[in-house]
Amino acid sequence: MVSHDTIRTAVGVLGNMSSIMLALSPLPTFYSIWKKRSVEQFSPIPYVATVITCMMWLLYGLPFVHPHSILLITTCSSSLVIELFYVLLFLLYSHRRKRLEVLIMLLASIVIVGVVALLVITLVHTHERRSMIVGILAGFVGIMMYAAPLSVMKMVVQTKSVEYMPLSLSVATFINCVCWTAYALIPFDLYIIIPNGAGVLLAIAQLLLYAMYYKSTQRQIEARRRKEMAMAEVVVMRDGGLKVGATTV
Numbered sequence: 001m002v003s004h005d006t007i008r009t010a011v012g013v014l015g016n017m018s019s020i021m022l023a024l025s026p027l028p029t030f031y032s033i034w035k036k037r038s039v040e041q042f043s044p045i046p047y048v049a050t051v052i053t054c055m056m057w058l059l060y061g062l063p064f065v066h067p068h069s070i071l072l073i074t075t076c077s078s079s080l081v082i083e084l085f086y087v088l089l090f091l092l093y094s095h096r097r098k099r100l101e102v103l104i105m106l107l108a109s110i111v112i113v114g115v116v117a118l119l120v121i122t123l124v125h126t127h128e129r130r131s132m133i134v135g136i137l138a139g140f141v142g143i144m145m146y147a148a149p150l151s152v153m154k155m156v157v158q159t160k161s162v163e164y165m166p167l168s169l170s171v172a173t174f175i176n177c178v179c180w181t182a183y184a185l186i187p188f189d190l191y192i193i194i195p196n197g198a199g200v201l202l203a204i205a206q207l208l209l210y211a212m213y214y215k216s217t218q219r220q221i222e223a224r225r226r227k228e229m230a231m232a233e234v235v236v237m238r239d240g241g242l243k244v245g246a247t248t249v
Contacts, residue, residue, distance in 0.1 A: 008186040012071035015183045018176040019075040023050075023082040025172035030089050037093055041164045043152055044090040044102045047083055049145040052109035054080035056138035059117055060191070066131040135191030142195025146173070146202045153209055161217045162210050170210060174203035 026047075033039050054076045059065060061072035090102045116137060124130045152165050177199035184192035 008183065009071070011179065011183045011186060015176070015179040016071055016075040016078075018172070018179045019079050020082075022169075022172040022176040023079040025168040026086060026166060028168065029166050030086055033089055033093055039090055039093050039098070041155075043164075044087065044094070044098070044105070045151060046145070046169075047086045047090065048102065048105045048109060049141075050083045051080065051087060051106065052113065053138070053141050053145040054083060055109065055113040056116070056134070056141045059113060059120075060131070060134045060138045064130070065120065065127065065134050067127060131191075139191045139195045143198050146177070146195065146199035150202075153206060156209050156213055159220075160213050161220050162213050163217055163221065165206065165210065167210055170203055170206040173199060174207065177203060 029042065033042065057072060058076040058080065061069035061076060066072075087102060087106055091099055094102060116134065120130050120133060124133060156162050156165050177196040180196040181193055181200060184190075184196065
C-alpha cells in the first residue's frame, strides 16, 4: 500500500516539473522580444505578478513559516529566477513610460513581501498562525497572478487575435495548476488549492479563446504579411525608377 506521503511527494515532484515548464514556456516570446529589441504589445503584468507570487509562496514554504515544504521552496526559487529574467528583458526593451511602470511594480512587490516577512517573524510566534497569515496572502496574490492575463484576454476578444497570448503559456499554466491542485488534496491544503483551482479555470478560458480566435489570427497575420510585401515592392520599384532616371540623365 502506497502511503499518502509517498503520493504527495510524487505529485509534488510533478508540480515542480510543471512549474519549471510553466516558467520556461514564454521563452519563444522573449526570444522574439530580444531579436526585435521591442516588447511590442506584450503585457508585463503577468510576469511581475508571477514574481510577487513566487516570493510569497517562497516565504510560505520557509521552515519558520510552514516546515517540511522543501518541494515548494525549490520550485518557487527556480521560477523566481526565471521570471526576474523576463522582467529584466521588459526593462531593457520597453519604451520609457512602460519601463518606469515595470520598475515601480517590481520594487513595490519586493517591498510588500519584505514587510510581510518582517511582520510575520516579529509579531507572530507559531507555525500555525504564520502559515495561516502567509497562506491567505499568498493565495490572494496567486489568484491575482492567474487573473493577470484577463487584460490580455480582453484584448483577444476585442482584436479577435491571440497573437499576444502565447499558447505555450496557457497550456503550461493549465498543467501546472492541475498538478498543484492535486498536491493540495493530499492532505487538503486550502491555501494552495484555492489559487490553483482558480488558475485551472482561467487557463481553460484562455485555451477556449485560443481555439475560437486561432483562424482569425492567422488571417490577420497573413494580411499583414501581404501588406508588408506590397509596401516593400513599391519601395523597390521606386528606388529602381530613380536609378534608371539617374542613368538616363
